[in-house]
Amino acid sequence: MPPTIRTLFDEGRIAARTREMAEEIAAADPRDLLAVAVLKGSFMFAADLLRAMHGAGLTPQVEFVHLSSYGAGTESSGRVTVVRDIDSDVAGRAVLLVDDILESGRTLAFARDLLLGRGARRVLVAVMLEKPGKRAVPMDAEFVGFTCPDLFVVGYGMDAAHRFRQLPFIGVVEG
Numbered sequence: 001m002p003p004t005i006r007t008l009f010d011e012g013r014i015a016a017r018t019r020e021m022a023e024e025i026a027a028a029d030p031r032d033l034l035a036v037a038v039l040k041g042s043f044m045f046a047a048d049l050l051r052a053m054h055g056a057g058l059t060p061q062v063e064f065v066h067l068s069s070y071g072a073g074t075e076s077s078g079r080v081t082v083v084r085d086i087d088s089d090v091a092g093r094a095v096l097l098v099d100d101i102l103e104s105g106r107t108l109a110f111a112r113d114l115l116l117g118r119g120a121r122r123v124l125v126a127v128m129l130e131k132p133g134k135r136a137v138p139m140d141a142e143f144v145g146f147t148c149p150d151l152f153v154v155g156y157g158m159d160a161a162h163r164f165r166q167l168p169f170i171g172v173v174e175g
């Protein structure tokens with residue numbers, strides 16, 4: 001029997017909110033923007049957000065950084081490592097970090113500090129989901145899709161032990 005997934009955010013809601021977020025990003029008037037998608041979890045959101053950003057009149061350059069903090073389980077190990085770095089020089093650039101979910105904040109705080117340490121002029125953060133009350137380090141995102149209940153969610157790029165990333169919606173595994 002395939003597992004049952006209870007939908008929390010369906011495709012239509014995600015698409016509508018992603019378009020709004022692109023307009024919010026455009027309103028922040030980020031010139032010379034470099035979008036950096038944090039792999040693996042952000043791949044689907046980043047693809048949709050970047051297309052929506054084009055629709056909102058933005059012309060970002062696009063990069064990818066692969067960070068790892070979770071291993072195969074559902075508990076963060078607390079230690080963030082760079083699996084694959086970006087190729088671009090970020091000195092003087094406005095960077096938009098794009099990630100799936102902001103939870104402890106360790107991943108995005110690490111990424112932000114890495115880029116600021118390399119001389120990025122400004123680091124903005126866009127996440128599809130934010131889990132409130134879970135921060136282990138100070139970290140905020142300027143652009144948040146939805147507030148996420150305190151549940152381990154999957155789909156729309158997010159996995160449980162490398163499964164469920166392909167789902168076009170966000171949900172919870174119910175067995």
Ligand code: IMP
Nearest residue numbers: 041101102103104105106107152153158
């Ligand atoms: P943080 O470092 O604790 O903020 O979380 C960073 C990463 O953990 C996110 O980018 C996700 O890849 C992963 N993560 C956190 N919560 C969840 C969840 O509920 N489902 C799937 N992945 C999660």
Ligand code: MG
Nearest residue numbers: 039040041100
């Ligand atoms: Mg991630």
